[in-house]
Amino acid sequence: MGAKILEKRIIREPDVYYYRLEAPLISRKAKPGQFVILRLHDKGERIPLSLADINPKDGTISLVVMAVGKTTAEMAGLKVGEQIQDLCGPLGLPTHIENAGRVVLVGGGFGAAPLYPMAKAFRDAGNYVTAVIGARSADLLIYEKELSETCNRVIVATDDGSKGVKGLVTSSLEQEIKENGAGLVVAVGPAPMMKAVCNTTKPFGVKTVVSLNAIMVDGTGMCGGCRVRVGGKTRFVCADGPEFDGHEVDWDCLMNRQKMYTGREKESFEAWKNRHKGLAEEGAAK
Amino acid sequence: MPERPAEERALDFGEVALGYTLELARAEAARCIQCKNRPCVSGCPVGVPIPDFIRHIKEGEIQKALEVIKTANLLPAVCGRVCPQESQCEKVCTLSKKFGAVAIGRLERFAADYMAENPAAAEKAAEVKKTGKSVAIVGSGPAGLACAYDLARHGHQVKIYEALHAPGGVLFYGIPEFRLPKKIVASEIEKLKQVGVEITTNAVIGKLFSVDDLLAEHDACFICTGAGLPRFMEIEGEDLNGVYSANEFLTRVNLMRAYDFPEYDTPVETGLKIAVVGGGNVAMDAARTALRLARRASRERGLPSPKVYLVYRRSEDELPARKEEVHHAKDEGVIFETCSNPVRLIGENGRVRAVECVRMSVCEPDPLAEAPAVDASGRKKFRPIANSEYRIEADTVIMSIGTGANPLVPMDTPGLELNAKGYILAKDASGQTSRKGVYAGGDIVTGSATVISAMGAGRQAARAIDEYLKNKK
Numbered sequence: 001m002g003a004k005i006l007e008k009r010i011i012r013e014p015d016v017y018y019y020r021l022e023a024p025l026i027s028r029k030a031k032p033g034q035f036v037i038l039r040l041h042d043k044g045e046r047i048p049l050s051l052a053d054i055n056p057k058d059g060t061i062s063l064v065v066m067a068v069g070k071t072t073a074e075m076a077g078l079k080v081g082e083q084i085q086d087l088c089g090p091l092g093l094p095t096h097i098e099n100a101g102r103v104v105l106v107g108g109g110f111g112a113a114p115l116y117p118m119a120k121a122f123r124d125a126g127n128y129v130t131a132v133i134g135a136r137s138a139d140l141l142i143y144e145k146e147l148s149e150t151c152n153r154v155i156v157a158t159d160d161g162s163k164g165v166k167g168l169v170t171s172s173l174e175q176e177i178k179e180n181g182a183g184l185v186v187a188v189g190p191a192p193m194m195k196a197v198c199n200t201t202k203p204f205g206v207k208t209v210v211s212l213n214a215i216m217v218d219g220t221g222m223c224g225g226c227r228v229r230v231g232g233k234t235r236f237v238c239a240d241g242p243e244f245d246g247h248e249v250d251w252d253c254l255m256n257r258q259k260m261y262t263g264r265e266k267e268s269f270e271a272w273k274n275r276h277k278g279l280a281e282e283g284a285a286k
Numbered sequence: 287m288p289e290r291p292a293e294e295r296a297l298d299f300g301e302v303a304l305g306y307t308l309e310l311a312r313a314e315a316a317r318c319i320q321c322k323n324r325p326c327v328s329g330c331p332v333g334v335p336i337p338d339f340i341r342h343i344k345e346g347e348i349q350k351a352l353e354v355i356k357t358a359n360l361l362p363a364v365c366g367r368v369c370p371q372e373s374q375c376e377k378v379c380t381l382s383k384k385f386g387a388v389a390i391g392r393l394e395r396f397a398a399d400y401m402a403e404n405p406a407a408a409e410k411a412a413e414v415k416k417t418g419k420s421v422a423i424v425g426s427g428p429a430g431l432a433c434a435y436d437l438a439r440h441g442h443q444v445k446i447y448e449a450l451h452a453p454g455g456v457l458f459y460g461i462p463e464f465r466l467p468k469k470i471v472a473s474e475i476e477k478l479k480q481v482g483v484e485i486t487t488n489a490v491i492g493k494l495f496s497v498d499d500l501l502a503e504h505d506a507c508f509i510c511t512g513a514g515l516p517r518f519m520e521i522e523g524e525d526l527n528g529v530y531s532a533n534e535f536l537t538r539v540n541l542m543r544a545y546d547f548p549e550y551d552t553p554v555e556t557g558l559k560i561a562v563v564g565g566g567n568v569a570m571d572a573a574r575t576a577l578r579l580a581r582r583a584s585r586e587r588g589l590p591s592p593k594v595y596l597v598y599r600r601s602e603d604e605l606p607a608r609k610e611e612v613h614h615a616k617d618e619g620v621i622f623e624t625c626s627n628p629v630r631l632i633g634e635n636g637r638v639r640a641v642e643c644v645r646m647s648v649c650e651p652d653p654l655a656e657a658p659a660v661d662a663s664g665r666k667k668f669r670p671i672a673n674s675e676y677r678i679e680a681d682t683v684i685m686s687i688g689t690g691a692n693p694l695v696p697m698d699t700p701g702l703e704l705n706a707k708g709y710i711l712a713k714d715a716s717g718q719t720s721r722k723g724v725y726a727g728g729d730i731v732t733g734s735a736t737v738i739s740a741m742g743a744g745r746q747a748a749r750a751i752d753e754y755l756k757n758k759k
Binding site for chain 2: 001002025026029039043044045046070071085086087088089090091217218220221222223224225227228229234239250253256257259260261264265267268271272
């Protein structure tokens, strides 16, 4: 099963894209916190991507993807109406939605996008939902508007103070917990940011759920490539996760495993860019 | 059977065993004495009428031979290559003790390959009367393919749901090209499509559809999802980069074609020193695959020749892999470290650098003890020798110590009874589960077994499902 791209737009210059895909069957089953795996063509790799929106009514799902490597850059080259050859999902376990009173969602970088469907679900469950989103500067923020529509409150933090509070999301989070308390914190973003969030919430004893991003092949528990140590046990991000108790996650293990193919990924991306450049020049010469 | 020389084949992924010519096949078939008691037939898990097809080969009637095989085995090109004949049909061959068994597996393979290369006047597909009933099959490995074939022949509409982007299951992602060329798997799947079987890929049952969703669309369901959950040793250092499960390593190479990186996007790392832990067929596949990748890399970059170790805790006699695979691996240069067990993996900057092993010795039977020194599987017990730790340098470690039941389908199927290990409970050989209209077979019922036994389970389930559908209003 593949999927047609119905909508594609750049939501943050120069490389963060929003895609809306025609995926009626997946949209019917998908829940916040789950992910899909896609493969662009016969020679493509399988990459996991978090769901940024689920819309069973019009049979679509949305993804927010930063073009950082070969596959994501290639994906950015696809046009509306074109097909993603293979789309598999929904995968992983959904976010456990409960009424925890006050829920604080923390998003770093484009991790803010998957918070959007979670925010809706937590709100529907009767929570007071606060989102804390951060970026280096105002122009790098995404999903502020979307989250403002679904959350009770959105706190913005930028490193340079160009918008909202100056500083890291963790300072805003700490202040929020001190002032209003929190029944549950959910963090999505780069591993160092999620680790920092866990260090922030630990002294308060606030349950903190994190959504881990690991290298995967099949996404169904068959290869074990996404394994990470949680609470001293080997867990598979694809089948047991992607969400875990952040205070139990072995962050060094996760961050090391994410680097497994850094060299190869660069090699593949460079080879593609060279080929791409060659083709563009050829085209220009003609 | 002719084989490509070890030094040549260990550089590529071309098939190792070349197969018989017509002359060689007829000569081998002539060795069969057509004995009365036919022990080979009872030795075959699916009861192929072996002497009958061999007689046809001897007479040069290859098409007839293939027809005879297909009455019992729908995947002869596959089974002729990967069945452990030496512990089944050939083991009990009347000739085996004195003269060496007839090469039944090779003859089976020959019949299939010969007819694929010299197709007879287009096989006329008999018009099958459609029953109007439909069956969902979960998984497209050997059990699923065989079950689909038989159900289609009975006139049922069949739809196979496959989780990955390509069908074939372990035949595709697990068994390497040099042992089972992918084009053979592809041609079997093509034949299924020709008889009207539909295959939906990227469909994970337990996620995209539940078994109950399938039962709402179909009249019955056959679950054959295999035993795909890799086990790890749970020793220090297993999370280091460079440590793979055999499943991941083989999937990257076979399904994702990492051997063609960066032409194909998926990478795999081998380095030049590789340790494979385990002694089964999958361990042999992983070792021989790693050896090929590493040899090619070292040749291309002018590096020293690679070393591939196979670390197994018991002695060579206990290796569960097929003798032929062990022999191929040794010929190609895999170094067997038997009576050795890893105790921890040692890393440097997050990457594995060495395996610390301990030497093992067989437990001598204690003349005073009643209990024999064998484990539940009947194999001799081994124990670590104190202070015998040593290190094997390794840039890559591949854990091939077995697999468990994948929980995705069971977790999502209320009322489906499982055994203590998480495998699906079948009432009998029909594969009937605790849920009405739901059957299961292959590794998800038995735990890791063979292609032929999975295929046999698929066929038995097809018979039972056909019966069930006949009586279903």
